[in-house]
Amino acid sequence: MAIKYTFYFILIPAFTAIVLFIFRIQIPSDNHIPRMRGIHSSWIQEHETGYQFNDYDRHCRKGYFQLNNDGVCHPWLTCKDIQYNVTPIKRIGEGGIKKVYLASWKEYNVSLVRLHHKDWISQLxxxxxxxxxxxxxxxxxxxxxxxxxxxxxALVTEYHRFGSLDNINRILKEQNEDNVATRFRISLDYVKIINFLHSSPTGTHVMCDSSNLNKTLSQFLVTSDLHVVVNDLDMLPVTPHMAHFDEKTDIWKIPAVVEYLMGNGFYGRHVVFMLSKLHQKCRSIDPKLRPTAAEVLKGYLDVQQRLKVILSNNS
Structure with a gap:
């Protein structure tokens, strides 16, 4: 199946987006911990090594963070902490309005994001x-x-040394993990993230800042244990507030992203074939005919079970 590198999206008027941001930016209460709907509290076993990733194993309660799985929960950094205790080491990325640095805080590597355009829209x-x-x-x-x-x-986040998801082919090759099980796990992570955003307690969020495949992939980071987290969240509108644009746009993107992530290997192509009927629905011209993120996730979990049988029979 050919990989689609171009998505067809409805353009969002800039004025609408700006108004949306003005009315939805808020600082949540430290006592409110979002709970995921539609996803089990523990991810099911996803690799032939028996590795299992638990939703909250590596996370402290809201208002705190943990680095390197050291078991220490640190309070969120204040302006004083960031200004005097976070030291840039080198620039590792740059976007339209911001620059990203590898930085140090105490004995830890962290990511420091600095705004390099000071106009009000960039600050917003x-x-x-x-x-x-x-x-x-x-x-x-x-x-x-x-x-x-x-x-x-300035914004400080956890540092992920592998970088963004658009580097996945190089990452898997360097880590000797270029196999169908790892590629499918990463693809499944991506679908789980979309389902998480669509079923968030704060509303149905859409990743509207992704006009092509590379841009979409660059919004996700690869963790040291070869999982995926979403990183670029500056344009994440809640769908009821935006006319002519809803979460089904994210569903349209799923097939092209996953077809790329699965690679060109024999088993990867076979997995894409197993997903073909589901992907066909995702690409329906009428958004109403596309499945929900939860339905897509269910389909992927079904394929995962079938894939395990295939890999077991061929081991």
Whole structure:
């Protein structure tokens, strides 16, 4: 099946997006811990090694963070902490309005994001990124938030050395993990993240800042244990507030993303074939005919069980 590198999306008027951000940015209460709907509290066993990832094993309660699985929960960093105790080491990325640095805090490597355009729209988007990240903490699906200073302005998050998901082919090759089980696990992570955003207690969120495959992949990071977290959350509208645009846009993107993630190997192509009927529904021209994220996730979990049988019979 050919990989589609271009998505067809409905353009969002800039004015609508700006108004949306003005009315939805908020700092959530530290006592509110989002709960996931439609996803089991523990991820099912997803690799032939028996590795299992538990939703909250590596996360402290809201308002705190943990690094390197060291068991220590640190309070979110204040402006003073960020300004005086977070030291940039080198620049590792740059976007339209921000620059990303590998930085150090105490003995830890962290990511420091600095705003390099000071116009009010850029500041609004940057604050939206920080607040969206805050409201989803703690979650295995979202980059871990460490601190934010709006007056600096700077955002500090957990550092993931493998970088973004658009580097997945190189990452898997270097880690000797280029196999169908790992690729499907990563694909399943992506679908779980979309389902998490669509079933969030704060509303149905849509990843509207992704106009092509590379842009979509760049919004996700690969963790050290080869899982995936969403990182770019500056444009994440709640669908009831935006006319002519809903969560079914995210559903349309799923087939092309997964077809890329599964690679060109024999088993990868076979998995894509197993998903073909589901992907055909995802690509329905009429958004109403596309499945929900929960329905897509169920279909992927069914394929996962079939894939385990195939790999077991061929081991």
């Amino acid at each position: 988007l940057f604050s939206s990124q920080a607040n969206n990240m805050q409201q989803f903490q703690p979650s295995p699906f979202v980059t871990q938030f460490l601190g934010f200073c709006p007056s600096f302005p």
